[in-house]
Amino acid sequence: MSTQLTTYQSVREWREQQMRSVARDHHTLNQFHEQVIYQVVQMAQVRMESEWGKPPAHFAFFVMGSTARFEQSVWSDQDHGLIYEDGAEPSYFLTLGEEISRGLEQAGYARCDGKVMASNRLWCKSQHEWHEQLERWLDERSWETIRHFLTFFDSRVVCGEEDYLDQLKDGLFSYIDKHPAVLKRLIENTSHIKKAVGVFGQFLVETSGKYSGCLRLKETAFFPYVNALRLLAIYEQVTETSTLTRFTILAKKHQKVAPYERDFKNLLALRLRFQANQTDYDSVHYLDMKKLSRADKKQLKAIIKHGRKLFMNAKEIVEKGC
Amino acid sequence: MDSIFLMNNVWIMICAVLVLLMQGGFILLEAGSTRMKNAGHIAGKTIFTVGIASLVFWAVGYGFIYGEGNAFIGLSDFFYGDASSTVDGLAGSIDFFFQLAFAAIALTVAFGGFAERAKLSVYIVFAVLFSALVYPVVAHWIWGAGWLADLGKQDFAGSTVVHLTGAMAALAATILLKPRIGKYNSDGSSNNLYGHNQVYTALGVLVLWVGWFGFNAGSTLEVADAFFGYVALNTQLAAAAGAVAALLIAWAATGKADVPTTLNGALAGLVAITASCAFVAPWAAVVIGLIGGLIVFASMKFFDKAKIDDPIFALSVHGVAGIWGTISTGFFATPELAAMNGGLPGLFYGGGFTQLGVQTIGVAAGGIYAFIVSMVILVVMKNAMGGLRVTEEEEIIGLDMSEHGSYGYPESFGGDSQKPGA
Numbered sequence: 160m161s162t163q164l165t166t167y168q169s170v171r172e173w174r175e176q177q178m179r180s181v182a183r184d185h186h187t188l189n190q191f192h193e194q195v196i197y198q199v200v201q202m203a204q205v206r207m208e209s210e211w212g213k214p215p216a217h218f219a220f221f222v223m224g225s226t227a228r229f230e231q232s233v234w235s236d237q238d239h240g241l242i243y244e245d246g247a248e249p250s251y252f253l254t255l256g257e258e259i260s261r262g263l264e265q266a267g268y269a270r271c272d273g274k275v276m277a278s279n280r281l282w283c284k285s286q287h288e289w290h291e292q293l294e295r296w297l298d299e300r301s302w303e304t305i306r307h308f309l310t311f312f313d314s315r316v317v318c319g320e321e322d323y324l325d326q327l328k329d330g331l332f333s334y335i336d337k338h339p340a341v342l343k344r345l346i347e348n349t350s351h352i353k354k355a356v357g358v359f360g361q362f363l364v365e366t367s368g369k370y371s372g373c374l375r376l377k378e379t380a381f382f383p384y385v386n387a388l389r390l391l392a393i394y395e396q397v398t399e400t401s402t403l404t405r406f407t408i409l410a411k412k413h414q415k416v417a418p419y420e421r422d423f424k425n426l427l428a429l430r431l432r433f434q435a436n437q438t439d440y441d442s443v444h445y446l447d448m449k450k451l452s453r454a455d456k457k458q459l460k461a462i463i464k465h466g467r468k469l470f471m472n473a474k475e476i477v478e479k480g481c
Numbered sequence: 482m483d484s485i486f487l488m489n490n491v492w493i494m495i496c497a498v499l500v501l502l503m504q505g506g507f508i509l510l511e512a513g514s515t516r517m518k519n520a521g522h523i524a525g526k527t528i529f530t531v532g533i534a535s536l537v538f539w540a541v542g543y544g545f546i547y548g549e550g551n552a553f554i555g556l557s558d559f560f561y562g563d564a565s566s567t568v569d570g571l572a573g574s575i576d577f578f579f580q581l582a583f584a585a586i587a588l589t590v591a592f593g594g595f596a597e598r599a600k601l602s603v604y605i606v607f608a609v610l611f612s613a614l615v616y617p618v619v620a621h622w623i624w625g626a627g628w629l630a631d632l633g634k635q636d637f638a639g640s641t642v643v644h645l646t647g648a649m650a651a652l653a654a655t656i657l658l659k660p661r662i663g664k665y666n667s668d669g670s671s672n673n674l675y676g677h678n679q680v681y682t683a684l685g686v687l688v689l690w691v692g693w694f695g696f697n698a699g700s701t702l703e704v705a706d707a708f709f710g711y712v713a714l715n716t717q718l719a720a721a722a723g724a725v726a727a728l729l730i731a732w733a734a735t736g737k738a739d740v741p742t743t744l745n746g747a748l749a750g751l752v753a754i755t756a757s758c759a760f761v762a763p764w765a766a767v768v769i770g771l772i773g774g775l776i777v778f779a780s781m782k783f784f785d786k787a788k789i790d791d792p793i794f795a796l797s798v799h800g801v802a803g804i805w806g807t808i809s810t811g812f813f814a815t816p817e818l819a820a821m822n823g824g825l826p827g828l829f830y831g832g833g834f835t836q837l838g839v840q841t842i843g844v845a846a847g848g849i850y851a852f853i854v855s856m857v858i859l860v861v862m863k864n865a866m867g868g869l870r871v872t873e874e875e876e877i878i879g880l881d882m883s884e885h886g887s888y889g890y891p892e893s894f895g896g897d898s899q900k901p902g903a
Contacts, residue, residue, distance in 0.1 A: 354736050357735070361734070363735060368670060368671075369666060372670070
């Protein structure tokens, strides 16, 4: 990593210089994103300390979504939160959250549309407040709170007290042990899989606008795999966040899951092969079908089909346990 | 007075009113399918073009169609008005009114291709010229003892005469006007410029659907044997099949059961059965409507790809479905109905290719004439009037404001405060 980085802009330039060389391999790319994000968070902390002084309490800064799952493509948006020690005032951490958001934005990570960011009070709370909020989300079981919970579950600490997040996840697992019916609600929330292949065997692509002729890769291909493995991880109380690592752990317990790991790896590779030159966050979710060969299309159809099967298998496993 | 004569006249008067009411359907359909900033304009222009079409039809239109003349055009009965005449068993004035309503519909179809970008003055001038020079000629060929009528062309209520003629004028206009601002991107992809009210559009389709019973069933021109009921049955079945087929094909092909496509499917079924409603069996009406629904979906995609911006799908609904409907009688006309209503049976009833050939010639001749003459008129107008289209700025603020000075929905646009140049 460069030691010359002093501004967010310089991080962005470094990111742009390196991207082409790291974007050939999924693992390398995600390790690089990790370095960039870590660098920005460190820089934001230094800036905070120069203006506001040392943090008033211990804290953990964590990422969620594709960053947490090690599934970022060339571009990705921000999803993060903060947990701080009980008793501390939120103002310092909200400002830190905003500083990190600003830094990440300047470094090339779009702000989250849904405001899942540490600068938002909903995602920046003390340990106790977090614990209460998570229980409330699960008690309420509305569409929105279940989404919040699922987003939260794919989380890992980037800097600070790792224990804080682990404790919260332990709390979640004991809640689920006491209320296994909540698993049904989690299944319901993720059961709808967007159709990607029509009755004539054709891809259901966008029909108008900038992305006409493109497939929405995120919703149609990724979500079934990500959602299936997350469901199983919750059910089996696995705290690992990467979908690939979840595969490794869960395939040992559930034979039915194992064959699909290869499909998911292929999907990640396929996305990288076609999206490496995209210039913004929006476009990485769309795959231009014109670029795909017949063999690519055949492979993608199989991946999509297998994603559905995997999700159904995961659903079956979890349903048996509720 | 003979009671049958009276009933015939009352029936056709009701039908004429139903056809006139179809303009209400067009108002809702067109306004709903376009953007809010053009809604007042689109609704208002429909009314004044009915005014222009009526006056021109009275002055020359009726004479060019039904006057004494030659195989190409009629040349008498201008400035129509004769209380004593009878035509086809109807009082002349009733027949005149019924025919007038059809002419106005053809003009409204043509104006579908002008939507959201043509100047108001262009609407006015073209309304006069189309009503005098385009529609009456095609109508004379097929309905007014012209050369296509002599060949035995079957077009019971106007798939070719009204719908294809209007659509070909719309095609000429669409080509010359070019796409609306924002319709196509620099990379060639197209954007959906969504209409502002699908409920209006759907209600417009329903009003048209009901009005179509005047259009088709009224074209029996009499109540004898209540044959109009049979025509109405075929009309209903084709519209139904068109709506269902379009819904299913859109759903299967794109994964979304697109509402505008479904609505266009119903209209395509209606347009398609318009030529053949008196010639075919009910099962054939279902097939004709069904195919109409399928081809309207394909046609919408085709014109979009060809970069022909057709805001209310006039080309697909009235043009492509009009062609299909006209040709379909060449396949499906039954011997009994052909004997009753003119022409020969279709290919599927042992009639060979004769009627199919006549139908194809009719479509080609009517379509080409309407397209070329409309194109010539519009090119001359373009040169004489300094262009057909409003300025870019006017198009962006919308035709309600640029052409009329007030919005169809003033409250949605901040009322007078947004008047340009204020």
